[in-house]
Amino acid sequence: MKRPAALTTTFLATCTLLLTACGGGDTRNNSITNTPGTATSNNTTSTTSGAIPIGIAFAQTSNVALLGQEGLAGVKIAQKYFNDQGGVNGTPIKLVIQDTGGDEAGAINAFQTLINKDKVVGIVGPTLSQQAFSADPVADRAKVPVVAGSNTAKGIPELGDYISRVSAPIATVAPNAVKAAFKQNPNIKKVAIFYAQNDAFNKSETEIFQKTVKDTGLEIVTVQKFQTTDTDFQNQATNAINLKPDLVIISGLTADGGNLVRQLRELGYKGLIIGGNGLNTSNILPVCKALCDGVIIAQAYSPEHDNDINKIFRKTYLEQYKKEPPQLSAQAFTALQVYVEALKALDNKTKVNKLQLPQLRNELNKQILAGKYDTPLGEISFTPIGEVVQKDFYVAQIKMDKDGNNGKFTFIK
Secondary structure, eight states: OOOOOOOOHHHHHHHHHTHHHHTOOOOTTOOSOOOTTOOOOTTOOOOSSSOEEEEEEEOOSSTTHHHHHHHHHHHHHHHHHHHHTTTBTTBOEEEEEEEOTTSHHHHHHHHHIIIIISOOSOEEOOSOHHHHHHHHHHHHHHTOOEEESSOOSTTSGGGOTTEEESSOOHHHHTHHHHHHHHHHOTTOOEEEEEEETTOHHHHHHHHHHHHHHHHTTOEEEEEEEEOTTOOOOHHHHHHHHTTOOSEEEEEOOHHHHHHHHHHHHHTTOOSEEEEOGGGOSGGGHHHHGGGGTTOEEEESOOTTOOSHHHHHHHHHHHHHHSSOOOHHHHHHHHHHHHHHHHHHHHHHHSOGGGSOHHHHHHHHHHHHHHOEEEETTEEEEEOTTSOEEEOOOEEEEEEEOTTSSOEEEEEOO
16 A cells, blocks of 8 residues: 655645645545436436546646646547547546646645546646645545646655556656767766756756766756746856856746746857756747757657557647647646546446446546556556556757747657
8 A cells, every 4th residue: 555755845834724625525425427417326427418527637827827738738639539439438538627726725626626526537637746745645535546647756656545647757757868968968067957946846856857967977066946936047047157067957847947048048058958847848939939949858758659549649739739749748648548548448347337436436546557558658557556657768859940939849869
């Protein structure tokens, strides 16, 4: 049985303020759907005229919305695709979407609503690892499965028996970017580190980057802290540039990270820049524009991955958005795919519309962990504690067009 890992100070403070919310919810007498016209009685999971509800807890507001929007794009493509394929053995799925905002309280509220009001069978989300440390225990106490599509900080699966993720841990992904930078410039000696100190994921990610840098034999000349809400980085950037680093590594979110890249270049920094997972989105391009060029970012997804499901996903995304699908969209698609395939496998053994909701959630969680899935990320499975097992990883570098208005992620590994 998994034991919750030691949680962050933010989580403890949040639970102190929101003790009732962190206590989970009573799932007795719940049905798997509250769609009008759906037959429900005696706590069974009849879906004779409804659909199986799967909760989506992504940020649609706040400075995290750019990341949440990419997640929503992925699950919406997955919903249409799998429903067109027959859903869960003839029963469609439906997305029940709740906005987490950008903080812990928003994620807790979204999870509580999905669990207790919307009666979902499971949840995809939340957007940030920082939010997961607070919201995931809510679902675990209520015995509701969570499949994270974008949480890569250390300790996420350990938050509870019902918590898993398809987003590979940053400890696996981040070192690849440092190796790629060193390959491009074997003369790198000095490294400047920047990270958002108010975000649990970025604090976790920078620890991995700093360890990798030291293990590679490079010197960290400065560690500069900032907030994800900051827009002015002149002081931190100037302090770092004065130490003449050969490489800069940034752990932040899209807006703050993009602005930091831009200001570093404007102040004259000409060396290599590595961006962390929060910068792993085409939404960064309008922020730093031409000055985004050359930023290196490790990837857990490539649009060029050669399997049938990724070809379908990539083609659909390109048709809808006129650009290559980003990692977060692919991971969100994968998270929903895991639910659909696990529900189908469970339904083949015991019809899900005959199960009481608490039993369905419990059996679904077991099936998720037992399955193997051929996804846009490649073939994945889970360890007994819910950690994703993934084979293929990549490194990309941003290449901007000459006009500086458009660009793309070019894969270099």
